[in-house]
Each structure stands twice: as structure tokens, then as C-alpha cells.
Amino acid sequence: MNNRLRTFIAGAVTFLCGAAVLLAQDVPEQVTARYTRWWLPDEATAIAGKIDDLFYIILWITSVVLVLVFAVMLVFLFRYRRRTGRRAVYYHGNTRLEIIWTVIPALIVIALGIVSRQLWAEIKSQAPTEEDALVINVRPRQFQWDIFYAGADGKFDTPDDIATINQLHVPSGRNVLVHLTAQDVIHSFFVPEFRIKQDAVPGMMTQIWFNVPNPGAYEIACAELCGLGHYRMRGYITVHSADDFSAWYSEQMQKKAVELAPPPAADTAAAAPADTAGAATADTSASVSQADTSATNP
Amino acid sequence: MESTLTVTEPTHTEAAHHDHPKLSWVEKYLFSLDHKVIGIQFMFSSLFFLLVGGALALVVRWQLGFPGQAVPAPFDLILPGSMAADGVIQPNGYNAAFTMHATFMVFFAIMPMMIGLFGNFLVPLQIGARDMAFPVLNMLSFWISVPAGILMLVSLYIDGGAAAGGWTSYAPLSAVEGFTGVGLGQNLWGISLLVLGVSSIMGAINYITTVINMRAPGMTMFRMPLPVWAIFITAILLLLALPVLSAAIVMLLMDRTLATNFFLPAGLSIAGTPMENVGGGQPLLWQHLFWFFGHPEVYIMILPAMGITSEILAVFARKPIFGYRAMVFSICGIAFLGWIVWGHHMFQSGMNPLLGTTFMISTMVIAVPSAIKVFNWLGTLWGGQIQFTVPMLNALAFVSMFTIGGLSGIFMASTAVDMFIHDTYFIVGHIHYVLFGGSLFAGFAGISYWYPKMFGRMMNPTIGKIHFWITFIAFNCTFFPMHILGVGGHMRRIFDPNVYGSLMHLQPVNTFITVSAIVLGFAQLLFIFNIFYSLRNGKKVGNNPWHANTLEWTIPSPAGHGNFDVVPTVYHGPYEYSSPMSDEDYLPQSQPVDGERAKLAQQMSH
Numbered sequence: 007m008n009n010r011l012r013t014f015i016a017g018a019v020t021f022l023c024g025a026a027v028l029l030a031q032d033v034p035e036q037v038t039a040r041y042t043r044w045w046l047p048d049e050a051t052a053i054a055g056k057i058d059d060l061f062y063i064i065l066w067i068t069s070v071v072l073v074l075v076f077a078v079m080l081v082f083l084f085r086y087r088r089r090t091g092r093r094a095v096y097y098h099g100n101t102r103l104e105i106i107w108t109v110i111p112a113l114i115v116i117a118l119g120i121v122s123r124q125l126w127a128e129i130k131s132q133a134p135t136e137e138d139a140l141v142i143n144v145r146p147r148q149f150q151w152d153i154f155y156a157g158a159d160g161k162f163d164t165p166d167d168i169a170t171i172n173q174l175h176v177p178s179g180r181n182v183l184v185h186l187t188a189q190d191v192i193h194s195f196f197v198p199e200f201r202i203k204q205d206a207v208p209g210m211m212t213q214i215w216f217n218v219p220n221p222g223a224y225e226i227a228c229a230e231l232c233g234l235g236h237y238r239m240r241g242y243i244t245v246h247s248a249d250d251f252s253a254w255y256s257e258q259m260q261k262k263a264v265e266l267a268p269p270p271a272a273d274t275a276a277a278a279p280a281d282t283a284g285a286a287t288a289d290t291s292a293s294v295s296q297a298d299t300s301a302t303n304p
Numbered sequence: 305m306e307s308t309l310t311v312t313e314p315t316h317t318e319a320a321h322h323d324h325p326k327l328s329w330v331e332k333y334l335f336s337l338d339h340k341v342i343g344i345q346f347m348f349s350s351l352f353f354l355l356v357g358g359a360l361a362l363v364v365r366w367q368l369g370f371p372g373q374a375v376p377a378p379f380d381l382i383l384p385g386s387m388a389a390d391g392v393i394q395p396n397g398y399n400a401a402f403t404m405h406a407t408f409m410v411f412f413a414i415m416p417m418m419i420g421l422f423g424n425f426l427v428p429l430q431i432g433a434r435d436m437a438f439p440v441l442n443m444l445s446f447w448i449s450v451p452a453g454i455l456m457l458v459s460l461y462i463d464g465g466a467a468a469g470g471w472t473s474y475a476p477l478s479a480v481e482g483f484t485g486v487g488l489g490q491n492l493w494g495i496s497l498l499v500l501g502v503s504s505i506m507g508a509i510n511y512i513t514t515v516i517n518m519r520a521p522g523m524t525m526f527r528m529p530l531p532v533w534a535i536f537i538t539a540i541l542l543l544l545a546l547p548v549l550s551a552a553i554v555m556l557l558m559d560r561t562l563a564t565n566f567f568l569p570a571g572l573s574i575a576g577t578p579m580e581n582v583g584g585g586q587p588l589l590w591q592h593l594f595w596f597f598g599h600p601e602v603y604i605m606i607l608p609a610m611g612i613t614s615e616i617l618a619v620f621a622r623k624p625i626f627g628y629r630a631m632v633f634s635i636c637g638i639a640f641l642g643w644i645v646w647g648h649h650m651f652q653s654g655m656n657p658l659l660g661t662t663f664m665i666s667t668m669v670i671a672v673p674s675a676i677k678v679f680n681w682l683g684t685l686w687g688g689q690i691q692f693t694v695p696m697l698n699a700l701a702f703v704s705m706f707t708i709g710g711l712s713g714i715f716m717a718s719t720a721v722d723m724f725i726h727d728t729y730f731i732v733g734h735i736h737y738v739l740f741g742g743s744l745f746a747g748f749a750g751i752s753y754w755y756p757k758m759f760g761r762m763m764n765p766t767i768g769k770i771h772f773w774i775t776f777i778a779f780n781c782t783f784f785p786m787h788i789l790g791v792g793g794h795m796r797r798i799f800d801p802n803v804y805g806s807l808m809h810l811q812p813v814n815t816f817i818t819v820s821a822i823v824l825g826f827a828q829l830l831f832i833f834n835i836f837y838s839l840r841n842g843k844k845v846g847n848n849p850w851h852a853n854t855l856e857w858t859i860p861s862p863a864g865h866g867n868f869d870v871v872p873t874v875y876h877g878p879y880e881y882s883s884p885m886s887d888e889d890y891l892p893q894s895q896p897v898d899g900e901r902a903k904l905a906q907q908m909s910h
Contacts, residue, residue: 041809047793061721068711075678075707082685083700086621087692093889094882095687099627103683104676111675115668115714122718123661129720130657147576148483189573191477192587194652194727198793198806201724205653207587208476209569212654225806229727229795231470233483234396237799 050199050224050245051216056125057201063121067114129202133215139181142174146186146193146206149235151226158259165266168258172241174226176218177251183215194230197243203229218245335447337439338865339424342446344758346420347751349446351832353412353453354744358825360405367393367401369818371800386465396485398799399468404460406471407493410605411500412453414739417747418608419504419542420446423511423535425754429856429863430529432520432872432894437513445506452500459492467493470797472598475567475590479559482574491560494553501550504542511539520855522874522904526632527893529854529878530625531750533632534611537639538604545600552593559585566590591653595646603642606706606738607635609746610677613702615878616749617681619852620696621688622889624879627680634673634680641670651722660719667717674710678703689882689889693850694768698749701776705741709734712787727797730790736783748772748831755835756849760862761842763834771830778827781820785813851890854878858892875900 040048049055086094143154143162150171157166176182186195186206195214196203204214226241246254336342363383366375374391375383387397424442428435436442460466466489469478473493481487515536519528528536555566563581567590570583618625625631647655647663681703690696712734716722725731748771755763794807801807801814848857855872856863872894882889885897896904 041806044788044792044810044813046791047806057720057724060718061715061724064715064718064721068714072707072711075682076704078682079685079700079704082682082688083690086685086688086690088622088689092689094622094689096624096882096884097626097687098624098879099630099680099683103679104627104630107679108672108676111672112669115671115717118714118718119665119668122664122720125720126657126661126664129723130660147573189571189576191483192474196727196793196795198724203652203723203726207654208572209585209587210654225804227793227795227804227806231399231474231477231797233477234399234485236399236797237395237801238803240803 047198049201050220050222051201051218053129053216054199054201056128060121060125064118067118129215133213134181134183136183139183139215140177141183141185142176143185143187144174144195144206145189146195146228146232146239147189148191148233149228149239151195151239151241152189153241155255155258157262166259166262168255168262172226174241174243175251175254176243176245177248178218178221178245179248181215181217183213186212186214191232192230193228193232193239196227196229197224198227199224205230221245221247221250335443337435337443339428339436339439339442340758340863340867342442343421343423343425345446346416346424346449347758349449349453350413350417350421351835353408353416354828355832356457357405357408357413358828360401360408362821362825363387363393363401364398364405365818365821367398367799368801369815369821371802384461384465386461386463393799395799396465396468399470399484399797400460400466400486400489402797403468403470403473403493404456404466407456407467407497409739410471410601411497412449412456414605414743414747415504416449418605418743419507419511419535419538420449421747422531422608422612422750422754423507423539425758426529426531426856427511427514427535428518429757429859429867430532430854430878431515431518431523432855432868432874433514433518434866434868434871436510437518438510441506442510445503445510448506449500449503452496452503455492455496455499459489459496462488462492465489472594473556473590474594475556475559475585475587476569476572479556479567479590480572480574480579481560491557494557494560498550498553501546501553504546508539508542508546511535512543515539520872520874521908523893524874526629527874527877529611530614530628530631530635531608531611534607534609534614534635537635538607541600541604541607541639541642545597545604548593549597549601552590552597555593556590588650588653588655591650592646595649596643598649599646600639600642602738603638605743607638609702609743610635612746612750612753613681613699614677614684615854616695616699616753617684617703618879618881619753619850620691620693620699621685622691622881623684623688624877624881625680626683626686627676628877628879630676631680634676637673638670641666641673645670648717648722651719652726657719664717664719668714671710671714671717674706678707678710694763694765694772695749695753697769697772698745698752701745701772702742702749705737705745705779708784709737709741712737724793725790727795728790729786729794729796732796733783733786733790736786740779740783745775748775751835753850754856755838755842756845756861757856757863759839759842760860761838761844762849763838763842767830767834767837771827771834774827774830775824778820778824782817782824785817789813789817848892851888853880853890853892855893858894873904875904 046058049058141156145152145154153170153174154162155168156162157164157168159166184195186204187210188206188208190208192205192207194203194205200216202214202216204212206212222245224243226243228236228239232239333341372392374380375388375393380388380391383391387400388394464485464487468484468486469490477483478490484490515532558564559566559568565582565585567587568582568585569587572579572582614625614631645663645667647659648667651660715725716731716734752763752768789810792810794801794810802811845861847860850857858872859868874893875896876893878893880891883891885891891897
């Protein structure tokens, strides 16, 4: 099956799964359905495609070398097995051959290094800035992914931050920049279909970005041993269409605003300023319940 | 050579063997100062720990192959209580199982076999010395490794269980008891390795001094057999790398027990509650220190294996090693470059990505000397008269399996591809192709090759061949599919992959690997059996059953105390097989041919 066909099928299946997810509004059971291959998972992003291309280049080169070495070895083992009446060749080596089989592998690995460096730079040095991306804070701990969105005020670590546990919602077709800081031990944010992996370290901030063209549902795996529950630190990424993501996000902001609003007063005179159903108010009502909300952010 | 030790140490003059006092059984076999006995002691201890490490591997594989099922009787009896409940492996026990599997294999099986056994046994013999430079230090090097091993074994069975932070023991996970739930077990892990480090450093000092100072006349550096070169360079790596590990472990133990913060940053919390009195530490510091040791460590484990393979290929192809100098320079190149690649274990760690690029370059470059060695081994086979003895079969397995392991390393060297395969089973496949497919097959080759010199008898070749073929096939069935798992995104160190919808379909692969691993594990009992069986029933042999050139084959089998009645003089290199100057297809190093005696006399008269 060629790459394009595979990508198309992956995309179609992904889209269908994504649609089902949005309808079901639940943890996608369909995540199991599309995994049958004993090989690379679907490529869900452009970067995944580039990483796979490089993987295949290396696979091709190493396979050719392996086949050559094994073939030569088997031929020699057969041809030069001990037979009576023969004497082995009294030969100490060949400098020219040494040079050839030093230079050629060196050139191959240098070429691979150059290609790898370019892709690495694209992933790391040319990552989108905070202005170009939706920034999400992911703060893993033993044994869950604590996820934070900036909320209505667009700033993190304020009371209107939207928090979820293990549920990462992102829009399709947009850069998403994940800022990672672990709370206790080192964890690692791994999404196989995006081919991305980034350790989350306590005491420092690391980042990883992705841009998923199509809606779909994916799993987050923890890829750094973090203790007893390391194996069950599964998270979920739901990639929404742009509109659906806006709808989801607005709904979250509304819920948050209601949560932050002071309790309705007994008389109607005090009721008016307490109407915070709209998005933008943060100051007075926020300060009242500040102690509350910060306690819910682990 | 006279030893320069205390009066009670018997001195060995050329004709005076029968003059020194008779040794008691304890002095002769238990606390022997004879490098050959000490080497054999390391052999038995390393094989014992190979079985311990192998059993722990089967615990890991049992859980992955048959998740949630009880380990079948009677094997559940040896499981520590902290690892399993009613024979069913528990998550923390699983974490301890892979941690201790790797720890035992790396520190107590492979290192003692490659260096303790082969270094000790071969170096004095192959350079024409009567013993090591420091025989008492040598004896201590073995006997200090024993309490280290005991501590590690004890840690398996104590309350709270054994260390469970991986053999790499990353901080902060391993630096705070509450993060793993393991207390004393993790501390014992650290103390055991500190003790073992002393043993290794002692050995390293001995090998370096012996090779530099005690070579027989005519044994120039470039006439030394390749196992000696390999062990010499390895000893330098040991000397420089182990202290770094020891320092890191001391810091870790201090963080655990003395409330220091080498690896604990500010803001750390445990179970959602902020920790008190933490701050100023860096988790990445542990990784830099560990891997600065850890990468030379893996070359410590493979270089002696490469030396042994070179030796055995030349002997059984009846040809000089192809490119002797290139082989020596490759060993040196690998050892030197090995110091500047450690960051390739940390590409995804949060380390500056530009630093990642730097380490990628050095890692790509280190592939070249290894490639040179593989081509030179092929060149050694070309035009040979190849004998498929048991040592040769195992050495050929080394060449082929190391090639696979080395090539799989290229995927990881590429920072971008590594982003996907880091911490997956692809890495586990790579590790085992180089350590089992590489070092251990070389260990089988070396033990079966030098067994006659140790004990005066051959190992049974039929059992040897059966062991080889079952091992070779089961090894590939066990570890090749791990590359497939890794490519499928299967993480490592995962108690139950079926938690992930994206991994459930890989269960049949895991089950296949487990079944193969069980066959592989039990097949090693054949090798162990052969060793003991042949002690009494092996065919007795004379000085040189293999018709080899190196100096150990000029003396009786088994070699006597003091090795050489007369210290040999060396006239040429060790790989003069099928030389036209000799009627035989071999030419011992101490047997001169026309003109060599005169040439040496001329050199020595200057």
C-alpha cells in the first residue's frame, strides 16, 4: 500500500472517528478500531509524515547494508569452509580497502546527520511562537495529566484558567504549543500518531508543538518511567474542527465564569452586579473565590 | 617477574616453583592470588548472576505475554513477596523486575564476565607474564564484588521491595522514597553499586599496569593479541567512568537520606502536596552524570567482546586478522568518541535541542569505527580455511548480531526519528542485540575457547552446538520483534500495554516474544550444564588443542601456577596463521622463524 493511499485511509478513518467522538462527547472507544497494523501508526500531522520519511530513508540504507553484510558473510562461510588440500590466504589487510570502507560509511552518516538536523531544527528551533499558536499548559503528575487553558483573560495561573484532567482538546489546522512542567517526577508526553515525544521535567519548562489537519481522537502515553502507575497514565487528545473547538472552549469559559461568580445575594438589589454570565469580568468576582480556585489546581 | 609484595607472598623466580610453601585449600582456591583462579571465580559468579538476571527477565516477559496470569508453579516460589501476590505480578513488582534484571545483567553478569573473567585470565597469559601486577589487589577485586552481589540479592527480598526506578534510576523518581514507595531496596541498590565500583576500579588499575609494565621481551604493543588491546582500553574507560557513577550515586543517596537537594528542584510536590525543604537541584544533572558514565559503560561491555571475536575468527579461519592496526585504532577511536556521545540518551530530556544536534553528530561518527571492525572481520573470513567449532559459531553470531544492533542504533542517532522511538521497545531491541547478541555470544565463544586452558578438558562440542543453535534462533525470535513493537509505538517499562487502545493489537507479538524468551532462558541451562559436566567428562587435551599462536597455548592445559617455566621471548605478531614461513598453518609468537632471532638480538644490542 503506498504512502498516499495509506494517508488517505488514515485521514478518512480519523475523520469518521472524530465525527463519532463529537457526537458521542465521550472517551472514544474507536481508538482501538483503527489499530491493526504491526507497524507505524497513522500519520496524523505533517511533521509525522516527515519523521516517517526520514525513518524510511534510514530503514532503506540500513537494510541494504545488512543484506550486503549478511550475504557476503554467508558466501564467505560457504566458499571458504575448510577443505583438505587448501591453505588459507596469508593476507594481513589492504589499506585502500580500509580507506574505502571508512570513507563511505562516514559519508553516509554525515548525510543522515544533515537531513536529521534539518528536520530537528524544524521541530525545535522553528517551533511556532506563543503568538502563532494556541498555548496549553500540561502539568503531569503521578499518575495523571493536569491540563490548563488560559481561559477568558488569556493568561495562565489566573482563577479563570480552564482545567481538565487527562482530556486535551485542540482545534484542527491550528498550531498547538504545549508547555510542559512536571509536578513531581519526570514524565514524558508521547502521542504516537504525531510522532512527538517530550519529557516533562519538574523545575523547568519544556515545550512541544503540533498541528493536526483533521479532527480525530488520539491517546497520550506517558513515556518516562514515573512510578507505580506509569503504565496507566493514559490521556486523550480530541482534535475538533475549528468551529467545534470554539464551541467547546466557549462552553468551558461559561462554566468557569459561573463557577467564579459570587453566590446570588438574598435581595434583588445585589443581584445585578453579580450577573457574570458574560465572559469578560474577572476582577472583583475573581478575587472573592481566588482561594477556592487555586486549591483546585493541583 | 618478581612481585613486590609482603614476605608472605611467594616470589616466583624462574626455576624455583617448588621452593615456595604449600598453600592451604583456602589460600589456593578461595582467596587465591593466582589470576587464573580469580578469573575462574569471576566466571562462576557472572554465570550465577546471569541466571538471576535471566529469571527476572522472565518475570517481566511473563507479565507482558500473559498479563494478569499467575506465574506457574514451582517458579512462583522464588518470586519475592513484594513482586507478586499469589503468583500474579503486581505493578510495582514489575517495575522492580525490569530494574533488577538490567542491574544484575549489566553489573554482575556482563561486566564481570567480560573483564573479571577474560581480563584476569587472559592478560597475563597473552602478554607472557607470570601474574598480574598486583595479585593481592586482584584477589580483593573479586572478593569485594561478592558482598556487592549479596547486597543486591538481599534487596530483592526485603520489605518494600527492590529498587524500582529502572537501572538508569532517574531522579527525582529514585531520589525520594515516596515517589516509588521503595525505601531500603533502593538504598541497597546504590550501596551495592558503590561497593562494586571499588572492585571495578581496582581491577582497572591492575590491567593497565600489567599491560604497560609486564609484557614479555619482544611483546611490543603492536604484537599484543586483540583481546589484550581491548581489555587494556576498556580498563582505561573503567578507571575514568566509574568514579562518575559513584559520585552520582553518593549524591542520590544523600538526597534520599540526608535531605540534600542535588536533584530536587523547587516546587516539587508529592501526591499533590508541596514538599518542604526542596529546591536548587536539577533532575537533568542526574541524567548527565549517569550517562557520562553510562555511555562509556556500554563500550566497556562491548570492547572486550570485540577483542575476543577478533581472536577467535583469526584462529578458526586460519588467517591473520584482517587489518590488525585498523582494529587497534578502531578500538581506540570507539573508546575516545565514547566520551562525547552521552547526550544521545537525552535527546528528548528537555536538554537544549542545539546540544542534541551536537551529540547527534558525534553519535553518527562513532558508527564508523564499528563499521570498520565489521568489515575487517569479514575480511578475516575471506580466503580462510574456516572451521565451524563451537567458539567459531558463537563468534560468527557476534558479528552478525552486533551488525543488526549497531545498525538499529542509527535510527536512534537521528534526533528527529529518536523523538518517536525513544523509550519504546525499539530501544529494548537494540540494547539486547548488542548486549546479548554481542557481548554474551562473545562470552560463550570465549568460555568454550579458553575452557581447555582453564581446566585441561574440552567442553562437550555436541552440547555446545545444540546450545548455540537453540540460543541463536530463540534469541532472534525474542528480540527482533521488539523492533516491530517499538515502531508500533509500544513504550518500554509498561506493566500493562492493554491499557492503551493503540497497543492492544500488539499483544500477540508480546506473547510470541515471551514464549521465545522462555525457550531462550531455559536453553542457557545447557551451557551451564556443559561447564560442570565437562569438568569431569570433557576430553583431556595437551598444550595447544586449537593450534593457536598466542602465548597461553605454549604451556600445559590447565596452566600451572606462575604460568611459564621460562618467560617467553616474542618474535612476531599473534596472527601469523598459514604463514609460508611455517610448515604448519600456525606459528606461535614465541617460535622464531629464519632471521627473527638475529633481528631481535640486533634490536636488543642497541
